[in-house]
Amino acid sequence: MEKDIQQRSEHLPVHVAIIMDGNGRWAMERGMPRTQGHLEGVKRVEEIIKAARDAGIKFLTIYAFSTENWTRPSEEVSMIMRTFIQVLGQKARDLDKNGVRINFIGRRQGIPQEVLKAMDKAALLTRDNAGMTLNIAFNYGARGEIVDAVKSIAQRVAAGLVKPDDIEEKTVSSFLYTKDQPDPDLLIRTSGEVRISNFLLWQLSYAELYFTDKCWPEFNEQEFLKALSTYAQRERRWGGVKVS
Numbered sequence: 001m002e003k004d005i006q007q008r009s010e011h012l013p014v015h016v017a018i019i020m021d022g023n024g025r026w027a028m029e030r031g032m033p034r035t036q037g038h039l040e041g042v043k044r045v046e047e048i049i050k051a052a053r054d055a056g057i058k059f060l061t062i063y064a065f066s067t068e069n070w071t072r073p074s075e076e077v078s079m080i081m082r083t084f085i086q087v088l089g090q091k092a093r094d095l096d097k098n099g100v101r102i103n104f105i106g107r108r109q110g111i112p113q114e115v116l117k118a119m120d121k122a123a124l125l126t127r128d129n130a131g132m133t134l135n136i137a138f139n140y141g142a143r144g145e146i147v148d149a150v151k152s153i154a155q156r157v158a159a160g161l162v163k164p165d166d167i168e169e170k171t172v173s174s175f176l177y178t179k180d181q182p183d184p185d186l187l188i189r190t191s192g193e194v195r196i197s198n199f200l201l202w203q204l205s206y207a208e209l210y211f212t213d214k215c216w217p218e219f220n221e222q223e224f225l226k227a228l229s230t231y232a233q234r235e236r237r238w239g240g241v242k243v244s
C-alpha cells in the first residue's frame with residue numbers, strides 16, 4: 001500500500017499546464033452563443049483547480065487569454081474581461097482559504113486598468129500561500145515572453161552586469177515569467193486541436209503532451225484524472241536511454 005502511494009506520487013506531475021480550448025465550439029454546437037461556452041468553462045476552471053490541488057499538484061498553469069485573443073470580436077473580448085474581473089472577485093477568497101497562490105503570467109501592458117486591479121488584488125491576497133501555485137496566463141504569448149527576456153538580458157549586458165559568455169539556459173529561464181518554478185511535466189490541450197498556440201514555448205521543451213477531443217466545458221475532474229493516469233504511464237527519457 002505504502003509502495004503504491006509512493007509510486008503514485010513519483011508519477012505525479014509537479015507542474016501541469018493546460019490550454020483550455022473549445023468553449024466557443026461547445027456552445028455553438030448546442031445552439032448557444034460562444035459567450036455561454038466561456039461561462040460554462042469557468043465552472044470547469046473551478047473544478048480542475050480543486051482537483052489539481054486535491055491530487056497534490058504543486059503548480060498549475062492555465063491559459064486564459066492569449067496576446068492573439070485581442071483580435072476576436074470586441075463584444076467577446078469585453079465579455080471575457082468582465083467575466084474575469086467577476087470571477088477573480090468572487091473566487092479569490094475561496095482559493096486563498098484552500099492555500100492556493102494566484103500568480104499571473106503575461107504582459108501587463110495592454111490589459112485594462114480594472115482588470116489589472118482585480119488581478120493585483122487576487123495576487124496580493126494569496127501571495128503567502130504554499131499549497132499550490134496557480135499561474136493564470138493572461139495576455140500571454142510565449143514569443144513575447146522570450147523577446148522580453150532577451151531585452152532584459154541585453155540591457156544587463158549593455159550595462160556591463162552580465163558577460164555574453166556567461167549567458168546560460170538558466171539565465172534565460174530566470175528572466176521568464178515562470179522564473180523559480182519547475183518546467184511543466186504535462187501539457188493538456190482540450191478541444192481536439194493539436195497545436196501549442198504560442199504557449200510556454202521555452203518551458204515545454206520536455207513536457208509530456210496530452211490532447212483530448214473533449215471541449216473545455218466538458219473537461220471535468222474525471223477527465224483530468226484520466227490525463228494524470230496517462231502521464232503516469234509515460235516513460236520520460238530526456239534524450240537518454242531507459243535505465244532498468
Ligand code: IPE
Binds near residue numbers: 026064
Ligand atoms: C478557449 O475557447 C477560451 C479562450 C481562448 C478565451 P475558445 O474561445 O478558443 O473556443 P473555440 O476554440 O473557438 O471553440
Ligand code: IPE
Binds near residue numbers: 019022064069193
Ligand atoms: C489558445 O486557444 C489560447 C487560450 C486557450 C487562451 P486559441 O483558441 O486562441 O488558439 P487557436 O486560435 O486555436 O490556435
Ligand code: MG
Binds near residue numbers: 021022023
Ligand atoms: Mg480556441
